[in-house]
Amino acid sequence: MSGRLYVIGTGPGNPRQTTPEALAAVADAHEFYGYGPYLDRLTLRSDQIRQASDNREELDRAKVALQRAAAGINVCVVSGGDPGVFAMAAAVCEAIDHGPAEWRTVDLIVVPGITAMLAVAARIGAPLGHDFCAISLSDNLKPWPLIESRLRAVAEAGFVIALYNPISKARPWQLGKAFEIVRDILPTDTPVIFGRAAGRPDERITVARLGDAEASQADMATCVIIGSAETRMIAREGRPDLVYTPRFIKEEAK
Amino acid sequence: MSGRLYVIGTGPGNPRQTTPEALAAVADAHEFYGYGPYLDRLTLRSDQIRQASDNREELDRAKVALQRAAAGINVCVVSGGDPGVFAMAAAVCEAIDHGPAEWRTVDLIVVPGITAMLAVAARIGAPLGHDFCAISLSDNLKPWPLIESRLRAVAEAGFVIALYNPISKARPWQLGKAFEIVRDILPTDTPVIFGRAAGRPDERITVARLGDAEASQADMATCVIIGSAETRMIAREGRPDLVYTPRFIKEEAK
Numbered sequence: 001m002s003g004r005l006y007v008i009g010t011g012p013g014n015p016r017q018t019t020p021e022a023l024a025a026v027a028d029a030h031e032f033y034g035y036g037p038y039l040d041r042l043t044l045r046s047d048q049i050r051q052a053s054d055n056r057e058e059l060d061r062a063k064v065a066l067q068r069a070a071a072g073i074n075v076c077v078v079s080g081g082d083p084g085v086f087a088m089a090a091a092v093c094e095a096i097d098h099g100p101a102e103w104r105t106v107d108l109i110v111v112p113g114i115t116a117m118l119a120v121a122a123r124i125g126a127p128l129g130h131d132f133c134a135i136s137l138s139d140n141l142k143p144w145p146l147i148e149s150r151l152r153a154v155a156e157a158g159f160v161i162a163l164y165n166p167i168s169k170a171r172p173w174q175l176g177k178a179f180e181i182v183r184d185i186l187p188t189d190t191p192v193i194f195g196r197a198a199g200r201p202d203e204r205i206t207v208a209r210l211g212d213a214e215a216s217q218a219d220m221a222t223c224v225i226i227g228s229a230e231t232r233m234i235a236r237e238g239r240p241d242l243v244y245t246p247r248f249i250k251e252e253a254k
Numbered sequence: 255m256s257g258r259l260y261v262i263g264t265g266p267g268n269p270r271q272t273t274p275e276a277l278a279a280v281a282d283a284h285e286f287y288g289y290g291p292y293l294d295r296l297t298l299r300s301d302q303i304r305q306a307s308d309n310r311e312e313l314d315r316a317k318v319a320l321q322r323a324a325a326g327i328n329v330c331v332v333s334g335g336d337p338g339v340f341a342m343a344a345a346v347c348e349a350i351d352h353g354p355a356e357w358r359t360v361d362l363i364v365v366p367g368i369t370a371m372l373a374v375a376a377r378i379g380a381p382l383g384h385d386f387c388a389i390s391l392s393d394n395l396k397p398w399p400l401i402e403s404r405l406r407a408v409a410e411a412g413f414v415i416a417l418y419n420p421i422s423k424a425r426p427w428q429l430g431k432a433f434e435i436v437r438d439i440l441p442t443d444t445p446v447i448f449g450r451a452a453g454r455p456d457e458r459i460t461v462a463r464l465g466d467a468e469a470s471q472a473d474m475a476t477c478v479i480i481g482s483a484e485t486r487m488i489a490r491e492g493r494p495d496l497v498y499t500p501r502f503i504k505e506e507a508k
Contacts, residue, residue: 011273014275015274016273016274016275016278017273017274017275017366018273018274019265019270019271019272019273019368020269020270020271020272020274021268021270021271024270058501082368082372082376083376083380084372084375084376084380084381084382084383085372085382085383086383086384086501087383089375089376089379089380089383089498090380090383090384090498090499090500090501091501092380093379093380093383093488093496093498094498094500094501096488096496097486097488097498104488104489104490104491104493105490105491105492105493107493108379108493108496110375110376110377110379110380111376112271112368112372112373112375112376113368113372114273114336114366114367114368115372118336118338118339118366118367118369119366121338121343121364121366122336122337122338122343122364122365122366123364125343125347125362125364126337126338126343126344126346126347126364127338128338128339128388129338129339129340129341129343129344129347130340130344130390130396131387131388131389131390131404132387132388133385133386133387133388133408133413134382134385134386134387135385136384136385141501141502141503142384142502142503143503143504146412146503149411150385150411150412150413153407153408153410153411154387154407154408154411154413156407157403157404157407157408158400158404159387159404159408232351234347234350234351234358235358236358236359237358237359238359239358239359239361239362242347242350242362244343244344244347244348244351245344246344246348247312247340247344247345247348247395248395248396249395249396249397249400250397
């Protein structure tokens, strides 16, 4: 009989943003697979086994987890944020889709979590208060021209844009290019939010005008939110500025 | 001295998906403002005051909450799901933006939650595993032609589409029209997920082919997720089908 395969999201890293459902999954599992810094967020018992692997080995990790669950072990695959947003749930489904028939019999339980854009948005106001999209800027996973055409399409259509995986050592120029593309479409003073490590002790949330936004303001732990033409800033004396996107668009706005 | 104004999300309704951070906010507040069914999810003490109002009175509710917080009371504004996604955080920011100066001094704390599309996605696999967007179908808040043009833009650009507020008594035809629009762009067998009340006792998650999808499969408690051309289904004997969107797009795919 197969074990359970949990695929959980810890949230962005603040333990108070991890759900009881995710903690219950952790308590029920015996082997844990994930990127080391995400596994570090869990408090495991001495009978629980931790198998950290590199961030770029998602499909291999998914296969090992499925093998172990098919062998009868309760297994937990750990993502930061939400496991369904540019994370392990899709990798596990891909492995099932192309794997042996017995992997389809595994009891797969995906446990949602707070994804980075929601945590960042909460810290600054309500930039995702109107229609929005999430794009991974990693061109390891799709061709760069497709990313460019998607950025143009959603900026022109008035979506707020959350950028995941904005920059890394191996992908240093993509975010700057993304800013160039949307600068041709959106007003210069459109707010751009750099939300780093939201809710964690090393949190840093900054806002720039699109005209001044620089890729160097982001790192691997940053989720970047580019406003729409409707997105507004509220200056507050003695408190951080707020950024929000109104719920309403009037008939004449487009 | 002003009180704190919490704007929290309970998650979609399963208590195990409410974060400790949201519960701590509830414990610290004395007055609660929100749509009745969302307030019903909270367990309040006898010294805590509950002020339910209609779902359509978001801006008025935000103003009252700000008045009370400015008067020194710790107030909690309650959304279902995440407060930043088509919910109260934007209404509160709108009220601050256009309200008296003293509202800008209120200690505003937005607490993120699991938004419906994440909970629905988790129950079916990983449909949001690649680039995706969230659109509110409510044309109370924006002109219908703008919604149509946005649907076309994102379907053509290859985004998975999560539809919030898909249908109501006052808006009976919009979801059917949305299906018509994307049918002209996406393959007939694109998976469409109707995710009703994810994680609650009355949950109902169904999948249709886009060619067969009907608006009558949704109600007010449903989040509809329309796949992209890349989104796949996995048939599983004795278990529900999975739906996922692969993380990769090969060079030749577009």
